[in-house]
Amino acid sequence: MLSVARTRIIEDTSAARVLDGAEGRLALGGRWTADQGASVERAARRIAEAAAxxxxxxxxxxxxxxxxxxxxxxxxxxxxxxxxxxxLSYAGATAEYRILLGEMSLREPDVPPAKPVGRIYGALDGLGRRVVGGGQDMVTGIAFLGEVVAACGRVAARPRTFRTSAFVNQIEQVGLRGAPIIVLISFLVGGIVAQQGIFQLQRFGAQTFVVNLIGLLILRELGVLLTSIMVAGRSGSAFTAEIGSMRMREEVDALRVMGLDPVEVLIVPRILALVVGLPMLTLIGALSALLGGGLTAMLYGGLTVDQFLARLQAAVGLHHVFVGLIKAPFMALVIGIIATIEGFAVEGSAESLGRHVTASVVKSIFMVIVLDGLFAVFFAAIDF
Structure with a gap:
């Protein structure tokens, strides 16, 4: 028979303890709380001895x-x-106690630890997992794009639901506040490209053709590519961090509880701001890069302002400007989709937030470069 002598019960009646019990049954008393830690451990040992x-x-x-x-x-x-x-089983537990015990229950890991494998097999396995993960990311992106298009359709059908103030604020964040750094970096890159071009073309006495080089390269490829990469690193990461923080604070769930669609409230204004702002930033960045290249050509190549402008007008046409501007909205859409997907994927930890912000920037830059290559092949095929 299981019993505990009264003389052995702890004098502090609030402490956790094992009371007298019948055969095969124990009754627990006192406070099983953190401030009674030592008593809780002693009582637990008594239970283990009795039910061994x-x-x-x-x-x-x-x-x-x-x-x-x-x-x-x-x-x-x-x-x-x-x-x-x-x-050991429990009896007499209240609903609150049952919930607490269920949350504290010790569970074995669902998946047994993986057996060690060879380096080659491990490398191939990792490569395969990354390929499969890339395919899953592609499917997720296409599905999310469909949700965004559907949300844009609902907003177009009900214009009053469009959050103009949020759109204007995002235009300011993406375009107005992002313009200075894009102008500065584009100016410097344009000057560097022109300087290197002049040094190479001087060997053939063709330094004046540097105008053709920087004009075509900047307007068709480098302007939009450089601007998109900077926007991905600046605005894309900001989108991921903002939405990820809202996920961590359960604000996205609160929007759903209020009957609001998070895609309409959070995603549509941001993506539209990118689609509108990136072409403008591309044009500003291209003009800044041409200015930097022109100043470098005058300093290192001995060209005058009139010679530079005349050569530039003869080398490039309006369709070259359109090539860069046509790419910009598509790159903005890719950046926005990836950034928001990664934001919604954030879980409840700072580590998860940092990991998804990094993934957002890396994936966006990678897809921007891939998209630029596809456009280059397409425009070359149609001779545009």
Whole structure:
């Protein structure tokens, strides 16, 4: 028969303890809380000794209070008893106690640890997983694009639901506040390209053709590519961080509870701001790069302003400007989709937020370069 002598019960009546019990049954009393940690551990050892090799029912009704620590110790003791061949069950637990014990229950990992494999096999396995992950990201992006298009259709059908203030704010963040850094970097890159071009073309006495080089390269390729990469690193990462923070604070769930569509509220204004702002930034960046290249050509190549402008007008046409501007909205759409997908994928930790922000920037830059290559092949095929 299981019993505890009254003389051995702890004098502090609030401490966790094991009361007298009938055969195969134990009653717990006192406070099973963090401030009674030592008493909780002693009582847990008494339970383990009593239920080491048989089935025992533990009555929780006399417990004055049970917190996370007490529930964890009880569940840990139950796991130890069952591992030793015994059995322990609860009786008299309130609904709150059952929920707490269920949350604290010790579970074995669902997936057994992987066996060590060879380096070659591991490398191939990692490569295969990345390929499959890339395919899944592509499918997810296409599905999310469909959601964005559907949301844009709903907004077009109900113009009053469009959040103009959010759109204007994003235009300011993407375009107005992003213009200075894009102008500066484009100016410097244009000057560097012109300088290197002049040094190479001087060997053939053709330094004047540097105008053709920087004109075509900047207007068709470098202007939109450089601007898109900077926007991906600046605005794309900001979108991911903002939406990810909202996910961590459960604000996205709150929008759904309020009956609002997070895609309409959060995604549509941001993507439209990118689609509108990136072409403008591309044009500004291209003009800044041409200015930097022109100044370098005058300093290193001995060209005058009139010679540079005349050569530039003869080398490039309006369709070259359109090539860069046509690419910009598509690159903006890709950046916006990737940034928002990564933002919605953030979980409840700072590590997850940092990982998805990094993934957003890397994936956006990669897809921008791929898209630029596809456009280059397309325009070459149609001779545009």
């Amino acid at each position: 090799d048989r089935a025992v029912v533990v009555d929780l009704a006399p417990i004055e209070r049970l917190d996370t620590l007490g529930a964890w110790v009880l569940e840990r003791t139950r796991a130890e008893i069952e591992a030793a061949g015994g059995r």
